[in-house]
Amino acid sequence: MAVTATPANAAYNCGSNQVCLYKNSDFTGSVFILPQITNSYGVKIFCAPDLAQNKYTDGTSVNNSVSSVVNNSNSVIFLADYRGPGGKHTGISGGSRLWNLDSVQTFDSSGKQTYESFNDRASYAC
Numbered sequence: 228m229a230v231t232a233t234p235a236n237a238a239y240n241c242g243s244n245q246v247c248l249y250k251n252s253d254f255t256g257s258v259f260i261l262p263q264i265t266n267s268y269g270v271k272i273f274c275a276p277d278l279a280q281n282k283y284t285d286g287t288s289v290n291n292s293v294s295s296v297v298n299n300s301n302s303v304i305f306l307a308d309y310r311g312p313g314g315k316h317t318g319i320s321g322g323s324r325l326w327n328l329d330s331v332q333t334f335d336s337s338g339k340q341t342y343e344s345f346n347d348r349a350s351y352a353c
């Protein structure tokens with residue numbers, strides 16, 4: 228039976244019912260785990276509405292640097308250009324993952340869709 232060595236910089240293995248934002252593509256680099264907050268309807272949701280307030284485990288800002296996402300929650304998570312949210316947004320379905328954000332489906336406030344890079348753009352994740 229092969230034993231796989233774990234390098235010191237091994238990527239974080241996103242747990243069940245966690246939403247993990249990674250600094251680099253392919254679920255590597257440092258990680259930020261979305262906190263759960265209670266929304267105005269009293270429902271707990273995974274949400275960081277202003278990523279400039281959040282840091283990866285390596286201490287650097289999460290703002291404008293997310294490059295891959297694991298969504299192990301049951302709900303869609305939206306990334307947006309600006310806190311709030313504002314600007315264009317893209318969604319990651321519950322139970323899915325995006326190993327990079329180089330070509331994702333985005334929507335503007337009028338609902339217009341296109342495919343474009345969302346790499347190093349997200350300032351909101353809920």
Ligand SMILES: [Ca+2]
Binds near residue numbers: 291348349
């Ligand atoms: Ca941004």
